[in-house]
Amino acid sequence: ISGTVVTGSGTGVLGDSKTFKTFSTADGYYMFDGTRGNGIYTYDGRNQTRIPGSLWLDADNRFNTSYDRAAVDAHTYAAWTYDYFRNVHNRNSYDNAGAELVSTVHYGRSYNNAGWTGSQMIYGDGDGYNFRAFSGSLDVVAHELTHAVTDFSADLIYQNESGAINESMSDIFGTLTEYHFNNNPDWLMGEDIYTPGTPGDALRSMADPTLAGDPDHYSKRYTGTQDNGGVHINSGIGNKMAYLLANGGTHYGVKVTGIGNDKVGKVMYRTLTQYLTPTSNYSHFRASAVRAATDLYGASSAEVASVKQAFSAVGVY
Ligand SMILES: O=C(NO)[C@]12CC[C@H](CC1)C2
Numbered sequence: 001i002s003g004t005v006v007t008g009s010g011t012g013v014l015g016d017s018k019t020f021k022t023f024s025t026a027d028g029y030y031m032f033d034g035t036r037g038n039g040i041y042t043y044d045g046r047n048q049t050r051i052p053g054s055l056w057l058d059a060d061n062r063f064n065t066s067y068d069r070a071a072v073d074a075h076t077y078a079a080w081t082y083d084y085f086r087n088v089h090n091r092n093s094y095d096n097a098g099a100e101l102v103s104t105v106h107y108g109r110s111y112n113n114a115g116w117t118g119s120q121m122i123y124g125d126g127d128g129y130n131f132r133a134f135s136g137s138l139d140v141v142a143h144e145l146t147h148a149v150t151d152f153s154a155d156l157i158y159q160n161e162s163g164a165i166n167e168s169m170s171d172i173f174g175t176l177t178e179y180h181f182n183n184n185p186d187w188l189m190g191e192d193i194y195t196p197g198t199p200g201d202a203l204r205s206m207a208d209p210t211l212a213g214d215p216d217h218y219s220k221r222y223t224g225t226q227d228n229g230g231v232h233i234n235s236g237i238g239n240k241m242a243y244l245l246a247n248g249g250t251h252y253g254v255k256v257t258g259i260g261n262d263k264v265g266k267v268m269y270r271t272l273t274q275y276l277t278p279t280s281n282y283s284h285f286r287a288s289a290v291r292a293a294t295d296l297y298g299a300s301s302a303e304v305a306s307v308k309q310a311f312s313a314v315g316v317y
Pocket residue numbers: 113114115134140143167190203232
């Protein structure tokens with residue numbers, strides 16, 4: 001259909017105001033952003049599980065009803081995450097060829113999860129107690145889109161150690177995106193949508209994975225079969241490593257000199273897109289990160305030394 005790119009405005013899940021690109025047509029205003037890659041499309045799942053559902057259409061380009069909120073954030077945060085990978089890592093969408101970013105909100109009924117289906121993002125509304133609408137958290141949106149980046153690069157198999165690294169990469173870039181936009185940034189995951197009645201808690205902490213019962217050292221890794229072999233559990237090892245690499249600290253007696261968020265982003269992005277493979281384990285993750293840091297900063301650089309320290313601090317060699 002023919003139309004023009006315009007700017008819409010609305011209210012997000014947390015009640016905050018934001019603007020985003022929409023498409024003005026004879027039918028009304030669609031949540032289609034034609035300014036990024038091959039487009040960003042946000043759909044209404046209408047509390048069913050048929051995807052993608054119907055492209056979000058609004059009569060007046062103002063998105064301020066409670067039902068609109070999940071769509072406002074899915075659409076806006078998809079654009080912000082697109083901008084993060086484009087402007088910071090020179091990657092044009094998850095396939096580096098401008099792939100359309102498709103999101104469905106109001107997926108299912110009180111669905112307490114979000115995900116990357118292999119071709120689009122889906123966001124549940126949450127049950128209102130354990131979670132609220134999942135697109136309301138920038139780190140979650142960037143977490144999901146990073147799964148797509150991973151699938152189109154290292155393609156880490158989603159089980160056991162490769163799956164834990166897959167998950168950790170999503171938490172790492174979810175957090176780095178949150179810092180990039182200075183969106184109440186922290187090293188917590190999902191704090192904006194987790195237990196709306198309880199302030200200050202989160203789904204996971206990268207600074208201290210043990211708060212969620214996850215390991216912060218390789219010697220404490222989960223070796224069972226739950227959670228695809230602990231992909232959301234052993235991600236704590238990579239998360240703690242990244243936290244230490246960015247911020248520094250002493251962990252189990254090992255001192256790490258921090259290199260800052262931006263350099264962690266560069267090292268992790270190069271590790272993910274140039275060196276990791278589908279079957280990489282944590283030991284190969286260390287070797288890959290050392291190679292990436294060596295490429296970027298030189299073999300005798302402080303950055304390479306810090307990468308080695310960070311992996312040693314979580315018991316990975
Ligand atoms: O880790 C995840 N998926 O692999 C989460 C769990 C809560 C947020 C939505 C989906 C992140």
